Amino acid sequence: MIVPFAHVLIFAAILFVMGLGCVLARRNLIMILIGVEIMLNAAAVALVGGSAHWRQVDGQVFVVFLMAMTSAEVAISLAMVVYLRRRRGTLEADKFDGLRG
């Protein structure tokens, strides 16, 4: 293994936290989706690192599934974004508080 597994995990963690920060901090829907993407990729990194560490190919297979799921998710969410944009004229996440208690 070229790099100690811990470092890979740390790297993935940092990446994940950045994605999370983006989701939490940003107002714009698109940026939130980007944040989600980053988080998913961080997961992918961890998976690949794991498969390299345990010398199993399953990790990589999972990354493929992960990518499939991500693309499905992006497809729908961007469709929603378009829909919301047309309906509400804005993409500010806080404006969509229809579920307010």
Added chain:
Amino acid sequence: MNQTLLFLIPLLPLACAVANMLFGMRLPRLFAETLAVCGVAASFLLTVLFWSYADGDGTRAVLGTWLAAGEATIPFALQFDALSAPMTLMVTGVATLIHLYAVGYMHEEEDYARFFGLLNLFVFAMLAIVLADNLLVLFLGWEGVGLCSYGLIGFWYQKTGNARAGTKAFLVTRVGDVFLAAALLWLFALTGTLSIGAINAQAAGFAPAVLTGLTVLLLLGACGKSAQLPLMTWLADAMAGPTPVSALIHAATMVTAGVYLLCRLFPLVSLSPAGMAAIAVVGAVTALYAATCALAQREIKRVLAYSTMSQVGYMFLAVGAGSVAGAMAHLLTHAFFKAALFMAAGCIIHLAGDENDILRMGGLARRGPRQLFLVFLAGALCLAGAPLTGGFFSKDAILLAAYTQGTPLFLLLWGAGLLTALLTALYTFRLVYLVFAGEPRGYSHLHDLPQLMRWPLWPLALLGLLGGLLNLPALVGGGEWLRHRLGALAGREIAATHGTEWALAGLATGLVLLGWGAARWRYARFRGEWDNPGSRFLLHGWGADAAVDLLVVRPFTAIAGLCALGIDRALVDATLDGLARQTTACGERLRRLTSGHVSTYLAGFIWGFLIILGWFLLALVR
């Protein structure tokens, strides 16, 4: 005739009462009235018929068991013996005459059915007290009498004042009943039974402290009903009821129930000297207190009410001095002449057009019917204790009993008795002069007097005058019939030399003459009533009413208010409502959390995630 027929004596008035109450209004008026009078007259006749049953230690009749639970078995039982027989005779006799008088007095009242129903019910309750063999039947009569006096005092209920007087009477006597109930419970705990015979028999076995306690409780119970200190404030206001009621209940029968109770339980009461002293003191003090109040009263019936309170005080003094015969003699004669006085007062009020205030009467002797003046005078002479009248002999016997007791306390009480005798003579003759002598001051013309209100007075006045024969002392060659009849129940043997007896008789006569002279000097030619603070103080019964209101009624209402509003509203409800409000407030805060912004939700999610992470780290570390 077997004993159970004895039950007819009390049950006949009860039957007539129930009949009157249920169907009174539907029956023609005459039928309802005759039904009422016959009920009482019949029981009077039965008492005469059964008179022989009372010889020796009397007969005990049992109708059936009333209560039976655990070890408490209480039957319906009557005891017709030497003590209860004369009392029953007096009650039924006086009641019959008063019923006749009431028919005349209430002839323009349309709610007669209720009146006669209650009056009959009263006679039943009084007979239940008199004939009771066990204390629970006595208690039944005791409360029944209280109920009837409540109903009859508040008979003219349209004026709330009357109803309030009725309520006051019921509540004050009810306080007395509480003490009686306490004694009753204590006796049951001690002896396991409530029958009076058994209690009197086992009385010797009780400890002195228990005896004194019981006697004090019985005394307070008797004070309630007999309007003695400290439970006497209700009697004066009870005059709000119709006059026959005052005559029957608040002169002849109910107020003497307390004395009868003490006489009935005399074997128990006499065993505790402290108890006897207490009874005597209460009697003498009340006699003095009532006599002073009677001096300043303006209404004719209130004077007589305070006079009754005073005379009953004498009876208490007699029981305290150990002479049951003296007490019973005075009780019987007093019942006769006081009933006569009250009925005469009723006639006077009727004549003067419902005028109660004696200051606005006067000159009735010449203008009113001659008979009325003579009857009233006869009653007044008995009340004042003029020599040879019934009142004289019975009161003298009581003073003699007190004097011969010998202890310094009883000498003091004997002195108080003498002073009361003087005051009694004074207020009696004041009454006579103000009503009958001088010029008419208030009323314009005299109403006519129905026949029925005239002739029932005579028998009672005569019985009052001849009351002395009941227990004529040996001094004047009398056979002391009542004391011999009572036998064992008669209490202490009054041993006194003839010299002291003559001296006391002379002293009493002197006091009466003194009283009469003073009254003649002051009131023959009426020069207006003194209106100084002293007389006002006496008028309001030494401010007793105000004191009771201040010390008892107002604090009670305050505490009740505290309970009702304070504890229930503020404390219990508030805590519950507070609880409810807190939960809604928490709900509100939680609601604000769901702000609809995605970011807050995600933040929540992250916090949760961190906590789980922290938990695992902790688990890892430990």
Added chain:
Amino acid sequence: MTAATTLPQFPWLSLLIGLPLAGALLCLLHRRSRQECRWLALATTLATLAICIGLFVACRHGDGPWLLREDAAWIPRFGIRYTLGLDGLSLLLTLLTAGLHVVAVLLAWPEQRRLPQFLALLLVLESGLMGVFLAVDLVLFYLFWEVMLLPMLFLIGIWGGENRRRAAVRFFLYTLAGSLAMLVAMIALYLLHGAQSGSYSFALADLLQTRLPLTQEYLLFGGFMLAFAIKAPLVPFHTWQPDALSEAPANGAVDVTGLLLKTGIYGMIRFAFPLFPNATRDALPLLAALALVGLFHAAWSAYRQDDVKRILAYSSISHLGLVLLGLAAWNTTAWQGSVLLMVTHGIVTGALFAVVAMLRSRTGTRNLNELGGLWGAAPQLSACFLFFALASLGLPGLANFAGEILVLLGTFRSQPLWALLALPGLVFTAAYLLRLVQGTLWGPAPAARAAIPDLTVREWLVLLPLIVLTVWLGLAPAPLLAPLAAVGGLP
């Protein structure tokens, strides 16, 4: 168990519970015609009463604790059985329930709004109460305990007075909280018993054998007592009662049956005291203290109330205080006295509520200051009102006195101080009841009052049996006390 010989073999007790339910269903089916419903409900309640009287006559002299008993498996897996038992105590209470429900149906006669549903709920309430008084299995008892609440909640909630919602909800939550405590204690007892004896069962007879360490016994006793204290009601938990009763429907039917909701005392005698003997013995002084506090607090509060129904509600709490004192005195006379007082209080205060309902239908108000001078306008109604007020006052010769004097006699023998403390209660009871009578009957009639009709035949039908009962129980309560002698669990 000795089933009375004269009775044919028939599940009488289940019939007692089932009949009112059947009646309720029939009432709902006949929703269309109000008249039909009325007669149907009356027939059902009268039939139930007839059965109760029949049982009373037949089983009065049965020996052994259980006069009549029915038993069937229900949920064998948890050892829950459908067992109904009739002993002296439940004999009296079922009789009282049946009687008061006949009165309730008669009172509900003129009700206009949705009468069929009203009568149906009333009948369901009756069957719930019967169940409570007959159930011997704890789970069955708890079931009926809850069933009893629902109709009451709807009756007050829908047909009630102005702020009926609040009163109904408060009543329901209060009782529910209490019964949850009982449920927890019940289950704990069930498990402990199972652990000790191996066989898991909810039957009262089995649970009586459990020997618990003292602390556990206190806890379980507390659970049961909390539920029964709320239903009794004892003072700290009593505030639901005046609200519920003063907001109950105007025709008074629910007040009369509402009194029966005081099954707390029955629950104590049947379950709490026998199941936890040591805890009970130690808790007696506390119970007595609560009883006395209840007696005086309720009497004083009643003195300052203006709403007639609230005065009666507080008076009912005050009487229950005396009943509890009798129980706490722990001797035969006091116990029989308190059970008798519980029954007669049901009759007398029920009658008073009926009279107040009639008063309200005539004058349209329940406020003491607006009433007055009733005697002139309606002498018969006022006479009945005075009669029942005096009976409630504890006038000797009328129903309540017999119970009260027995309680006091019994209490004085075991704890003289308690009896002496309870005695002044007589004066305070007299005080607020006479104030009630003064406010309504005496005094000048308010000018605005139109002429008031006197008692109608229907109202006489309601009051006459109650008057006869009050006098009969006052003078000869022996027949009622006889079956009590053999009640199990009594000292």
Added chain:
Amino acid sequence: MIASVVFYLLAAATLAATLLCITRTSPVHAVIYLVHAFFDLALIFYLFGAPLVAAWEMIIYAGAIMVLFLFIIMMLELAPGGKPLTVDRRRWIPVLLLSLVTLGCTVLLIVLDPAAAGSGAAFHASPREFGTALFDRYALAVQVVSFQLLFAAVGAYYVGKGEPRARGDNP
């Protein structure tokens, strides 16, 4: 040993790109940086002996998803204001730097083909091995995922199809 150094360089580059992506105000810039980050990730995957995954990363993520983002952003004219995309020296420095680093790493990787490095048994999953694993043990999962993609497509079509009703009416 070189491989580790390359990894750390690439990791640093990815983190920097992501950081910049997050902090951009305009979504277009953010997407660009993200694409950049995905390239570095692909290299890292390759470094960990997952060439197929690296290729897919480049194709699917960088290629398909980010392009879709860009397309959506352009379509919805989210670009801030009408300001033309002037070349602003200061803004392009970070991009240049990152590109250089990425380019350097790529070159190094090409030069140091791990297969040739033979530095110990670095794990290397050949496409054959990957293929058999994918379609042998995870056959079912593949079917499921394919369904998932189908649903996503249908969903996107449906959501996208709805013609906009009057603007601003609440759903």
